[in-house]
Amino acid sequence: MLKQILVGHARNAIPQYRQFELEARKDGARFIEAEHMLLALAATSGTEAGRVLIDAGLDHERLAAALRDEQRQSLAFAGVEPPIGGLPEATLLDRPITFGTSAKAALGRALHACHAQRSHRARLQSIHLLIGILLAELGTVPRALAIAGVDRAALISRARAEVGVTAPPC
Amino acid sequence: MDASLPEPIGGPADGLAAVMALRAMTDQLEDTEVERAMRAGWSWSQVAEALGVTRQAVHKKHLRRLVAAGLDLKRRNA
Numbered sequence: 001m002l003k004q005i006l007v008g009h010a011r012n013a014i015p016q017y018r019q020f021e022l023e024a025r026k027d028g029a030r031f032i033e034a035e036h037m038l039l040a041l042a043a044t045s046g047t048e049a050g051r052v053l054i055d056a057g058l059d060h061e062r063l064a065a066a067l068r069d070e071q072r073q074s075l076a077f078a079g080v081e082p083p084i085g086g087l088p089e090a091t092l093l094d095r096p097i098t099f100g101t102s103a104k105a106a107l108g109r110a111l112h113a114c115h116a117q118r119s120h121r122a123r124l125q126s127i128h129l130l131i132g133i134l135l136a137e138l139g140t141v142p143r144a145l146a147i148a149g150v151d152r153a154a155l156i157s158r159a160r161a162e163v164g165v166t167a168p169p170c
Numbered sequence: 171m172d173a174s175l176p177e178p179i180g181g182p183a184d185g186l187a188a189v190m191a192l193r194a195m196t197d198q199l200e201d202t203e204v205e206r207a208m209r210a211g212w213s214w215s216q217v218a219e220a221l222g223v224t225r226q227a228v229h230k231k232h233l234r235r236l237v238a239a240g241l242d243l244k245r246r247n248a
Contacts, residue, residue, distance in 0.1 A: 028198050074187035075195070082195070090201035091239035142178035143187055 011096065014107075016040055016126060024097045028089060031100030034133050034141045035067055041130055049126035052159050058150065066148035070140060073147060102139055106132040117163060131159045204232050205239060213246050 011017050019040035024032040041049040043060045053059070075082055099107065110132030114124050134156045136142055145152050176183060200221070207217050218225040236243060 030197065071191050074184070074191035077184045077188035078192055080192065087198050088202050090198065090205050091235060093235050093238050138176065138178050138183060146179045
């Protein structure tokens with residue numbers, strides 16, 4: 001229920017929403033997905049999440065390259081090569097982009113990580129969002145990180161240490 | 171291998187990721203090419219026939235976007 005409320009009021013409830021939306025638009029995507037959230041967090045070095053990512057060598061540029069590699073490798077499975085320079089851009093509607101399935105799942109895990117702090121003062125922070133994104137076992141983000149040679153488990157541990165979250169994921 | 175803990179790389183994960191990547195590429199290509207055809211003066215019916223879908227389907231999916239793109243669609247009722 002809390003996740004639905006959060007998603008429904010994302011523009012006000014999640015300070016990073018505009019950055020997530022920007023990354024989705026740059027990607028020509030119809031929805032904000034977990035990879036767009038991750039890219040946005042990597043672009044904000046002033047936050048806990050941004051620091052954890054950048055300390056691990058995962059700045060925006062490297063993550064974007066990892067995601068391109070993931071797309072290339074996935075398409076290659078079907079014998080398809082992405083066009084050089086990408087597809088021509090279509091006109092997109094200038095309306096708010098909502099969260100896609102992988103982003104909603106990440107938000108749900110982020111809320112769980114936040115609640116696991118068992119503190120009345122705990123509020124959803126960028127580091128919780130990062131934990132929620134990194135906990136996905138399958139899909140674009142874990143594939144991109146694996147292709148880039150990133151130890152996802154170690155990254156999760158570092159992120160959890162940042163906030164003292166010790167409870168297991170839901 | 172523990173089937174309850176599939177890896178994100180290799181095996182079925184690669185095939186399923188290919189489906190996702192192709193779907194995203196197809197969606198983007200459809201947006202681009204429908205816009206290109208309509209800019210070239212095609213009718214909704216012609217675009218629909220070329221895509222193998224109904225005129226209503228293509229109209230519903232792309233009308234607002236193409237209006238926002240500044241296309242004059244008043245005489246494209248065919």
